[in-house]
Amino acid sequence: MVQRYGYDFRDYSMxxxxxxxxxxxxxxxxxxxxxxxxxxxxxxxxxxxxxxDVVSVDVTAMFREPAFYKAFRDKxxxxxxxxxxxxxxHAGCATGEEAYSMAIVLHEEGLLExxxxxxxxxxQRLLEQGKGRIFAIRQMKDYTANYQKADGKxxxxxxxxxxHDEVILRAFLGKNIVWAEHNLVSDSSFNEFHVVLCRNxxxxxxxKLQGRVHRLIYDSLPVAGVLGLGHGxxxxxxxxxxxxxxxxxxxxxxxxxx
Amino acid sequence: MxxxxxxxxxxxxxxxxxxxxxxxxPGTFRPAVAIVQHRGADADDTxxxxxxKECAHLVREAEDKEAIVPGKIYLAPGGYHxxxxxxxxxxxxxxxxxYAQPSVDLLFKTAAEHFGSRVIGVVLTGTGRDGALGLAEIxxxxxVALIESRRTAFAHEMPEAxxxxxxxxxxxxxxEIGPYLVKLDQERETK
Numbered sequence: 162m163v164q165r166y167g168y169d170f171r172d173y174s175m176x177x178x179x180x181x182x183x184x185x186x187x188x189x190x191x192x193x194x195x196x197x198x199x200x201x202x203x204x205x206x207x208x209x210x211x212x213x214d215v216v217s218v219d220v221t222a223m224f225r226e227p228a229f230y231k232a233f234r235d236k237x238x239x240x241x242x243x244x245x246x247x248x249x250x251h252a253g254c255a256t257g258e259e260a261y262s263m264a265i266v267l268h269e270e271g272l273l274e275x276x277x278x279x280x281x282x283x284x285q286r287l288l289e290q291g292k293g294r295i296f297a298i299r300q301m302k303d304y305t306a307n308y309q310k311a312d313g314k315x316x317x318x319x320x321x322x323x324x325h326d327e328v329i330l331r332a333f334l335g336k337n338i339v340w341a342e343h344n345l346v347s348d349s350s351f352n353e354f355h356v357v358l359c360r361n362x363x364x365x366x367x368x369k370l371q372g373r374v375h376r377l378i379y380d381s382l383p384v385a386g387v388l389g390l391g392h393g394x395x396x397x398x399x400x401x402x403x404x405x406x407x408x409x410x411x412x413x414x415x416x417x418x419x
Numbered sequence: 420m421x422x423x424x425x426x427x428x429x430x431x432x433x434x435x436x437x438x439x440x441x442x443x444x445p446g447t448f449r450p451a452v453a454i455v456q457h458r459g460a461d462a463d464d465t466x467x468x469x470x471x472k473e474c475a476h477l478v479r480e481a482e483d484k485e486a487i488v489p490g491k492i493y494l495a496p497g498g499y500h501x502x503x504x505x506x507x508x509x510x511x512x513x514x515x516x517x518y519a520q521p522s523v524d525l526l527f528k529t530a531a532e533h534f535g536s537r538v539i540g541v542v543l544t545g546t547g548r549d550g551a552l553g554l555a556e557i558x559x560x561x562x563v564a565l566i567e568s569r570r571t572a573f574a575h576e577m578p579e580a581x582x583x584x585x586x587x588x589x590x591x592x593x594x595e596i597g598p599y600l601v602k603l604d605q606e607r608e609t610k
């Protein structure tokens with residue numbers, strides 16, 4: 162798979178990867194053994210796309226972990242105000258819910274116009290979906306509740322238009338988002354950012370690969386740049402533990418100090 | 420040390436049962452304890468706080484890749500599955516398993532896979548069937564299967580499903596579970 166498609170899963174965390182490989186195999190018609198499935202994927206790029214859809218966990222939501230956005234607003238936004246141009250990297254963005262949530266926060270803080278949000282993922286299909294700005298209407302109740310808990314300053318419904326069972330987010334929220342395919346496993350740093358958010362992406366990697374990605378992030382941040390991780394993640398045990406100070410412990414926000 | 424890891428699963432009514440079990444564990448209790456209590460994705464640290472008050476050991480939410488240390492009590496954070504891999508925990512956000520996240524079955528199965536006969540599984544009160552298959556797997560790998568008695572469990576479904584799924588489960592009233600865990604910890608290695 163590495164040679165044929167450039168996707169390298171060898172340093173993923175085996176426990177959940179094994180589960181998801183079996184899940185993907187169950188969904189694939191007519192294959193019953195791992196070796197037959199491997200053969201299928203290597204000969205059929207469509208099977209690779211389907212495999213990637215199952216294996217790259219794309220669970221996401223707007224304003225997921227509202228406390229994170231609240232802390233971001235209170236403790237990170239003030240420093241961003243001083244910058245002439247703000248660059249934020251959403252590493253492993255899936256369908257972009259986090260990037261759009263950030264766009265809303267920046268808009269409400271009057272900063273969206275001078276911001277560029279780089280939303281990257283390994284899975285091109287998810288990026289295409291994210292670009293469309295279309296989400297299921299049944300999710301809006303949860304998203305609205307999250308938005309309010311995150312100290313949203315407006316009505317969440319101001320940011321979308323409903324049509325049938327879908328909503329489309331307003332166009333200005335997507336205007337400053339740059340979508341790009343990027344593989345944290347094999348690609349290198351591509352810019353310097355004031356903020357890197359990589360939340361609940363590295364939990365699927367083993368410690369060795371986590372170390373590699375932390376280096377990539379470290380290389381992409383200037384001193385005083387901010388890193389955001391998921392609620393269940395930690396900088397402890399990574400080689401970069403001492404290179405950051407805590408901005409908000411519960412929200413897992415850190416600032417590069419050296 | 421014969422047993423290295425105690426895994427506990429609870430759903431509806433779990434707070435009371437978890438308090439009952441943990442408050443009976445003395446500071447000398449050696450195995451690590453990992454707990455899955457079904458709860459919402461945006462749960463805060465209230466549960467951790469409430470359990471810590473009852474408990475001689477440090478209670479904390481497990482972090483991804485955190486080492487499993489004897490004598491510590493780990494809680495599955497809301498919004499994640501908690502699993503065991505080698506000598507550490509891993510977190511995952513994949514979809515619910517048996518309608519549950521965090522999933523008791525996932526914790527139990529991965530604990531059995533990596534700790535084998537050194538695992539004690541405990542299914543407490545709850546609705547649904549989560550934990551039954553996991554407890555059966557712990558038993559199959561040589562570990563111990565404990566189940567809260569229907570006489571004390573607030574909700575019977577989880578204990579009943581676990582009894583159905585296992586071969587030699589030990590059914591205990593809530594107040595007996597803690598002391599039984601202590602007794603197991605004091606057992607000598609047989610090999």
